[in-house]
Amino acid sequence: MTLHNFTVRAKLAWAFGILTLLVMIVSGLSLKSLSSANDRFSSYVNGLDARAKMSESVRTAIDRRAIAARNLVLVTGEADLELEKASVLNADEDVKSRLQKFDEMIANSPDVSEKWRNLAASIDHVESAYGPVARDIVRLALEHKRDEAIIKMNNECRPLLAALVKATEEYQEYTNARTAQKIEESTEDYNSQRNLLLGICVSALLLGTTIAFLITRSIVSPIRQAVLIAQTIAKGDLTTQITVTGKDETSQLLAALREMNNGLAEVVGRVRSSSESIATGSAEIAAGNTDLSQRTEEQAASLEETAASMEELTTTVKQNAENAAQGNRLALSASDVATRGGEVVGRVVHTMREITTSSEKVAEIITVIEGIAFQTNILALNAAVEAARAGEQGRGFAVVAGEVRTLAQRSASAAKEIKDLIGQSVERVKAGSALVDEAGTTINEVVVSVKRVTDLMGEITAASSEQHTGIEQVNQAVMQMDEVTQQNAALVEEASAAAQSMAAQSSTLNELVSTFRLHQSHAELVPEMAKASTQVRRPMSSKSGPTSGKKILARPLIGKADANWQAF
Structure with missing residues (x-):
């Protein structure tokens, strides 16, 4: 079945339907890619990045608490002790609050791996050991047992602080590695989606170009043929054999031109026959009138x-x-x-x-x-x-x-x-x-x-x-x-x-x-009609x-x- 068997409306409808379908497919894939990218970005911002920032804030709070504890040990005035005590207590509460939020993030995030959980647990474990030691140092400092506090800080608190810092650093390093991995996965996903969209766009372009070429050829070719036929008819040549193979509007136009050509050829043949008959009859009438x-x-x-x-x-x-x-x-x-x-x-x-x-x-x-x-x-x-x-x-x-x-x-x-x-x-x-x-x-x-x-x-x-x-x-x-x-x-x-x-x-x-040039089938009508016209009985002329x-x-x-x- 060729395109000539479809109407122009059907061909255009199919072409625009296919192009619309391709546009919808490309749009759907684009929306899917955008949605996936948005989900990944939301997951990164609300999950990985938020946990990374929270771990950094925990690390900052830990550092601030350690500095406040050191200052509390070093100061000697009562006013300064009270001030540094408040700083230490606030810093400790801040660490607890942030660490609690961090633990909640770890517990409520579905994309947290086991290693993340282990790293977070190690932070909690070190913090659970570091907290009592820090609070004991604060107590010693408030009791003016500065030397004991310094010894306890150097012997117990410093290794625990180093372990806590190391645990937070390991968590941040793993988070950075996962972030880089997520970025790489997102880049690969972007490249694959881009290549898929480019492939679909190129395919749509090729398919649209092919459809446009085929439809244009199926419409323009018969129209050119119709123009040539019309020019041939305008020159008086009625011998063209018009072949119609399709059922579309252009084929109907060619069929109409064929009927017009055949009808015009028949009319011209009849007119030619009639003109010859009229010429013969008028000559006979002239002779008869002369005789009369x-x-x-x-x-x-x-x-x-x-x-x-x-x-x-x-x-x-x-x-x-x-x-x-x-x-x-x-x-x-x-x-x-x-x-x-x-x-x-x-x-x-x-x-x-x-x-x-x-x-x-x-x-x-x-x-x-x-x-x-x-x-x-x-x-x-x-x-x-x-x-x-x-x-x-x-x-x-x-x-x-x-x-x-x-x-x-x-x-x-x-x-x-x-x-x-x-x-x-x-x-x-x-x-x-x-x-x-x-x-x-x-x-x-x-x-x-x-x-x-x-x-x-x-x-x-x-x-x-x-x-x-x-x-x-x-x-x-x-x-x-x-x-x-x-x-x-x-x-x-x-x-x-x-x-x-x-x-x-x-x-x-x-x-x-x-x-006018007529086809043989139409030209044969002329002598037959002329012969029929000459068979009419003419009056006998008498010159007596x-x-x-x-x-x-x-x-x-x-x-x-x-x-x-x-x-x-």
Whole structure:
């Protein structure tokens, strides 16, 4: 398990925890050393040193008592004797008091060795022997037995005093030796504690340095790698393979950079693919718009031709209306002649010939009207087809074309009926020459027939007038379609220019995106997406001329136009 598997918080917590533990260990050992030194110092001050000082004070008190006893022996005056007596007694009490305290120290000190106790016991032993002798000398001096006192002092007191001094000196020498030994032990203990603390401090320093180095390397190395990756991405190189091995924050940063690099590579790949697709599509759109512009111009030319044809058709329909009006007038004249036929039977043959001639002309006119009605129906059907192709703008034109075709059908039906009637009239006129004797009876029928012809001619006249009006509306609609087509042509040219501009911008975008370097796995997405975009079905371009009548009739019509075509 490496440091990369721990978070930065955990690593810092472990590092500071270890350092804190080391500091606590060093502090504990230091406190222990200080406590031990303090105990040794307290033991020295309160034990060994105090006993040494007490032994010195005992020695001082003994010397002072010996001097007072000597002075007591040497003085001769009573006042001096009393004074020296008090000094001797005070000195003796001081020796006893100090020696008692010294014995209590020896008895109450746990660190007193057996030799110390023996030395202290020897002091007590000599003192127990020296005390009675000294007090006896004082007694002799007070009894003015100076010589005996001097002899006793020289013979008994001096050796005991020397032994007492020697015992105190031996105690002090042993105490000094033990003091030196304690100092040496304290020095050795200090050196060992110092070496231990130095070792722990050096170990803590090495361990802290090692931990700091490892943690710093585990943090700085991925951050440097992240900086290099970011600089590489900033230069447009997205081919870097980022490997993440740990679970800490720096590894999470590298993982985030890897996801960002992969996501950016995918986005750039898609943008590159889209830019290439847009470039291809814009080029196709530009080509399609150019083709559409050409076809729109051709359609505009066809509409111009259609407008010219509609003007000719308008003229023809106008002439048809005039002919229908003339036929109506002729029918009225025939009615008048038929009315006067009973009065001028003698002129029936001549009149019937004129009627025959007029009827033949009317038959020819009716034939012309029927042909015009048929052509009008065809033109109205073509106009409906063109209106259907025009879409929303040709809806009104489709309605007008439907009405025109209805009128054309009615005109054709009326013309057919008139033709039949004219045929019957011609046959009757031919038979009238042979049946002149029956002219009276037949003339009435002729009058009725002529009235019917007059009515039909009136209807033909009205239908021709309406047809003329409808054709004019169709002509206006065709002119409007011509204007709209011209506008569409201009818009198509603008769209073609915009498509070419978009193609140029797409090429620029493709050049900008191509600055990014992609890994092979991401680069393979570009041709696949471009291939998928080129598989979209494109519209078939046609550069043919104006649409023929057969192609127009082959397309399905909508609504009423379809029904009228089937009826036709």
